[in-house]
Amino acid sequence: MTKFNTYLESNDFDRLKRFFEEHGELQHYRKGNFFARQGEYSSQAALIKDGTFAYTHIDNEGKEHYVGFVFPDEFVADYTSFMRHSASQVNIVALKPSTIFSVNRQALHDFYNTDMETLRYNCLMAENLYEMVYSRLLESYCKTPEERYRRLTTRYPKIEQEIPLCKIASFLNVTPETISHIRKKIVKNS
Structure with a gap:
């Protein structure tokens, strides 16, 4: 099946997924539980075993905007907050009961530094996320x-x-x- 988040389609992330499954902490989220909160540092990344999460942003007037979704067998994280140790620009919330394999920043960095193939995953993830966001930006301006x-x-x-x-x-x-x-x-x- 086609993935919702297209960054996963262009490359083989099987080894990265295995890392999350083997070394991640199995966590359960109820509908409405937050994985990340806007304005706070997001120290976890995860692979979704089952369930669905939404990325939302609350604007200055308090209006909630849905800016992304993630589904089973996809990764969930505020990538910028996670990698740069900065405040999250989004909330990430479970839309239904969900189970994930969660790893912290240090564990993922250690994995990336294992060898050249794993180091490549970090670059591929950043490139593919950039391409997906750029495509969405163009669509928002150029498509009906x-x-x-x-x-x-x-x-x-x-x-x-x-x-x-x-x-x-x-x-x-x-x-x-x-x-x-x-x-x-x-x-x-x-």
Whole structure:
């Protein structure tokens, strides 16, 4: 199946995933539990065994914006906070009961420094995350809401069953009504 987060598609991250499974601490999250909090240092990265997490950002007016989602067999972390030891720009919250393999910053750095192949994972992760974010930025400026919605549902067909409409709309930076109109148009033209 196509991954929601495209950075995982272009490279083989099997050894990195095995590291998380073998050395990570198995943790369970209830719906609504925070993995990371905006404004605080995020010292953990994890591989999701099962469940779903959302990345949200609270703006200066207190409005919550959904800026990302992660699903089983994907990594969850505020990458910048984790790698740079800086304040997180997002909240990362469980959208449903979830199980993860969590490792701390030092353990992951030790893994990366094992050999040239593992060191390459760090570079690949940064490059692939950059490419994914850059693509999303271009889409937000150059694609219509319908084009962004169609790409999203093509890339991750189960998203409508996994994520509520209002959160999908926030992620696409449109209103829920816009998503409803797009869905009706798609059904009508099918």
